[in-house]
């Protein structure tokens with residue numbers, strides 16, 4: 106399944122404002138600035154579809170993009186945006202929690218982590234929480250263009266070791282780069298495996 110068409114549908118502040126047509130959706134989440142919006146643009150091949158910025162905290166709402174007129178890609182705000190006020194952070198967290206726990210049409214949550222950094226406690230705790238709540242998830246390494254193949258392999262092994270501390274099997278892990286397009290086919294094939302079946 107090639108992604109041949111993608112269009113912005115809406116931005117929602119709360120779960121109850123999200124589309125109600127029951128179409129399957131997959132969502133991207135991760136720390137602020139990890140590259141969620143860039144990955145959506147890379148996957149859809151539409152530059153500027155999701156807003157990208159060097160300043161963390163760019164995406165503040167739940168953004169729905171309709172793909173191939175059949176399913177949604179969802180861009181979520183980043184968690185752990187240190188500069189946001191306490192009140193704003195609490196609001197984001199509530200929005201994200203209620204979306205993840207309450208969105209019946211969510212087929213997979215992709216949790217993005219920066220390939221350059223060692224596993225962060227905040228990410229690992231978040232991944233564990235998602236798993237405990239039985240939400241299907243996969244891990245996506247971003248910005249892989251910034252590392253050599255050798256360091257990438259090391260980072261992957263280290264990450265999987267950490268995941269295996271609380272997972273019986275490590276969730277699927279994808280290597281991506283929004284600048285080089287690395288990982289696009291793999292992600293498309295993976296998404297297709299549950300979207301076409303459940304469509």
Ligand SMILES: Nc1nc2c(ncn2[C@@H]2O[C@H](COP(=O)(O)OP(=O)(O)OP(=O)(O)O)[C@@H](O)[C@H]2O)c(=O)[nH]1
Nearest residue numbers: 137138139140141142143157158162163164183283
């Ligand atoms: N080299 C490189 N830079 C990237 C990649 N992905 C994202 N970036 C850069 O990282 C910065 C943040 O990208 P965004 O896509 O806006 O990140 P985000 O996770 O959506 O951020 P928030 O919406 O603030 O949570 C931008 O300056 C991007 O150009 C990548 O694969 N490689």
Ligand SMILES: [Mg+2]
Nearest residue numbers: 141142163164
């Ligand atoms: Mg964003």
